[in-house]
Amino acid sequence: MTARFATVDDYAASLPEDVRSVLEEVRRVVRRVVPDVGETISYRMPTFTLDGQPLVHVAAWKKHLGLYPLPPMDAELAAQVEPYRGAKDAMQLRYDRPVPYDLVERVVAVLLEQRRAAAAGPGV
Numbered sequence: 001m002t003a004r005f006a007t008v009d010d011y012a013a014s015l016p017e018d019v020r021s022v023l024e025e026v027r028r029v030v031r032r033v034v035p036d037v038g039e040t041i042s043y044r045m046p047t048f049t050l051d052g053q054p055l056v057h058v059a060a061w062k063k064h065l066g067l068y069p070l071p072p073m074d075a076e077l078a079a080q081v082e083p084y085r086g087a088k089d090a091m092q093l094r095y096d097r098p099v100p101y102d103l104v105e106r107v108v109a110v111l112l113e114q115r116r117a118a119a120a121g122p123g124v
Helices: 008-013 017-033 075-084 101-120
Strands: 038-042 045-050 053-060 064-068 085-087 090-094
Touching: 008 017, 008 038, 008 045, 017 045, 017 053, 017 064, 017 101, 053 101, 075 085, 075 090, 075 101, 090 101
Parallel strands: none
Antiparallel strands: 038 045, 045 053, 053 064, 064 090, 085 090
C-alpha cells in the first residue's frame, strides 16, 4: 500500500467493501480484548496501541489482511495459528476463506498478557 492515511478510518474507507469488513471486524475484536486500545497509523498501516506503544499492526494486501507481530505462543495456539502464518511473526487472514476471528482474539489476548507482564517487570 503506497497511499498515506491520517487515520485508521481513512485507511478503512479506502478499501473495497469486502476487505473493509474484515478490517472492521478485526478492529472490533481488538477493542473487545483491549477496551482502552488506541489507534494510529504507523509504518503506513493501522496500528493498535496500548499506553502509547504499538501492540499490533494490520495491513490490507491484495489477497489477505496481515496481522503483525505474532507473540511467542504455547504449542496448542501455535498449531492453530500455523495454517494462517505468512511469515515467522505474521498472520495472513485470507479474504477468500472464513476469517478465524476467535483465533485473532486469542492472539491479541496473548499480546496483551505479554505486554502486561513486561510492564510489571521481571519476577512478577
